[in-house]
Amino acid sequence: MSAAVDRLKDLTRPTGEEDLLDVAYPTPRFSLSLRHAVFATCLVAVLLGGWLVLRGDPADSSLPVADQALPALSSVSEVPAEPLVVSVVGEVARPGLITLPPGSRVDDALAVAGPLPGAQLASVNLAQLMIDGQQLLVPAQSAELGGAEDTLALDGSGNSLVSLNSASAAELMSLDGVGEKTAEEIISYRESSGGFSTLDQLMEVKGIGPAKFEAMVGRVSL
Template structure:
């Protein structure tokens, strides 16, 4: 007999082997109706929570989109700050002196388009980008005359112009250093120009005492 046949003969069951004694729990899993109800409730709460989170994320995304305005849709600052038309008096070296009505936020250059400067007008003496205020007077000088400025209704005398002088020119005033001169220029650019000499008191760094020392040295 071959070794393989011998091995098969030895391992063949005889029918007399004893079965292993294994004890199984009865029942293996016992689920009551109460447990099933709790499990179903937990699943429902979990599903509801997921739905709330998803809807909240969608709303946040939608609101985020509305926070950013469309580029180019902003209203011009001049239209927001000014409430009505400007009436300006233009005199000096112009072909059409007198009153002219301009749109809110108008500049010196806009007034000159209406007044039509003469060939001898010294436009380099003007700040063409300066904003005008209602009731101002713009004096356009001829070449060689004193600098032209947008003036208030009271008019201006000699002295350094608050509405057209540069920082360097303003530092020539008594008690005015570079910082105060820069503050004067910043104030006129923010307000559209000085309507009166007394508005110097609104400039940071100029108190009553310094104003009195400047009053006779400045003009509009």
């Protein structure tokens, strides 16, 4: 086996007569010394550090840009409240439509309309808030009793009439068919509408139908 290997080595050993290839290798165009490499590395590190400082930390912004713009948009959408237009009728010097600022009360409306000396202001809730389109009725004092409240007015049979505009819940409950809930509905309607101007408005009160109205109409007054 070793003889065969030695024979193979003899056959492949160079004889010195082989033609050598003359290969021309290109000369490098650029060479980088160790000093230049260190300088370039330091320059890259300085530039990268400056870029990070100028860029800042994105985590400092707690809200997206779209969310930060929302407060400005909401302020633009705010609409100022419009003035109130109400009607004041009855015992006032200047009846008709008046314009009031938002949040006005009955007392503010009366200050513009001017109550007459014969006005029965005890039956008007001066602290009630006015709403746009509301009508305020200022009733007159009872002529029969020289200024006494209408709750003491008398009907044709000598019975006392109950004033829809000034009666208490207990006085309203003295009427036929009027219980506590109906009395509360009458007072609620009176306060929201500015008072009763006609007896027929009783039909607009919740819980009062034609039959109950007929039983009450002869016992009530404005």
